[in-house]
Amino acid sequence: MQTQICYLLACKKFLILTREMRKIILATLFFSTQFVAGQLLGTSPYSALGIGDPINGDASRIFSIGGTSAAVKDGFNINTANPASYSRLRYTNFDLGVISTNLRQQQGNMEYENGYTAFNYILTSFPLANNLSMMMGIRPHTTRGFDITQIESYTGLDGNPLQTRTRFQGSGGINNAIIGAGWEPFSKGLSVGFNANFFFGGNRDFITNSIIDLPNSVATRVEQELNIRAWQFETGLQYHREIRGIEYGLGGTYRFGNTLRQTLTEQLLAVRLGANQAQVTDTLRSNVDIYAPGYLHSAYSVGFSIGKRSEERPEQYGWTIAGDYRMTFGSEFDGGMQDGRSLTRGGFVDAARISIGATFIPTLAIGRLDRSKQFWNRTEYRLGFFHDEGIISINNTQISAFGTSFGIAVPLKNRAMGPNEVRNNMINFTVAVGSRGTTDNNLVRENFTQFLIGITLSDKWFDKYKYR
DSSP, X not given: OHHHHHHHHHHHHHHHHHHHHHHHHHHHHHHHHHHHHTOOOOOOGGGGBTTSEEXXXXXXXXHHTTTOOTTOOOSSSOOTTOGGGGGGOOSEEEEEEEEEEEEEEEETTEEEEEEEEEEEEEEEXXXXXXXXXXXXXXXXXXXXXXXXXXXXXXXXXXXXXXXXXXXXXXXXXXXXXXEEXXXXXXXXXXXXXXXXXXXXXXXXXXXXXXXXXXXXXXXXXXXXXXXXXXXXXXXXXXXXXXXXXXXXXXXXXXXXXXXXXXXXXXXXXXXXXXXXXXXXXXXXXXXXXXXXXEEEOOEEEEEEEEEEEOSXXXXXXXXXXXXXXEEEEGGGOBOOEETTEESSBSEEOEEEEEEEEEEEOHHHXXXXXXXXXXXXXXXXXXXXXXXXXXXXXXXXXXXXXXXEXXXXXXXXOOOOOSTTOOEEEEEEEEEEEEEEEOXXXXXXXXXXXXXXXXXXXXXXXXXOOXXX
């Protein structure tokens, strides 16, 4: 009889879980649709290379510790960079972030200022069973937005100087829909996980060539639209063990390379440039939906973590220190070919990335403050550093980047509604500053400042209380 009662309770809980999961999935799909529709435009000339300028879509906690993630594990924050970390997400979590990026670009004696503001990620996770959790979300993967003009001088047939103007313009971007799961099968600190990443979107390029000294001449324009679809899978492993009150962790990930499915629509047009817009006079050549496959490169990461978990709230750490090493095999990247020419600009090489980060919560780290209700004592402080060699190489120069980040997680007032109910809601603020590129070899250096504002909601769902 007792077995039958337990079976009925399990079925009831499964039905409740199923209904709530439907709500989560529908909400996520709704936000995903709005997110994709509002895909941002980039503002960097480096977005003209490859399939676009990569965007850091890490959630706020990982973003604020320099992207350090291989061995990082937390009960209230989603770490998409290592799916093995999901095994500790025993509550329903919702994470949303908005990022604002300001760029100061320098090339020679010229300086420009650019920037954008957009959603950076929408993530949700929920437990499926003991030590088994699932995560899904959507975020931008690359962005494309540039407008570059190149002027060259020649000697005409009549011996007079002649100048041509070539204008390169681009827009678009690739999005990343991600789903994954993490599991700690033996409850002994070893966890495994996987992510399935689906990339989708498209890039549009316009290349217009005209003669400056002949304003009534007909110019030529190449219009390219590249639609991209691809799957890429990632596995993760983490091991954590507590020794004398301090938890030590090791972690690693491997991202598999895979085919990049691309269809190209291309037109060569004769246009007459007007004051407001170009007028097409003739179509010289047209290719529609030409399949031009490429290849996405692989990568791996390894890392460590040291921290002290809270005795009252083991889901959180009083303090942590972590470090990562990541190797990206950029030389494997293939942007596809059409008529013997590459569809992507730039060269790609293997590159390493190192980072280190730390977090600190005074009330959980310092014993005498464990009862403190002061705002600043309950706040989590985060700090990180990173250096990335960069997989892009131009004129035998790698486009490297380095920076530092600082963030805080401000806890909101959490009111428990029932016995054993857990809630942990936070507002996250992060500032990252750094530099990418160089002015050598007529290249562009970008000094960036990024502001990330996010909200993290964690709650224990699916439990039904008979008494309150």
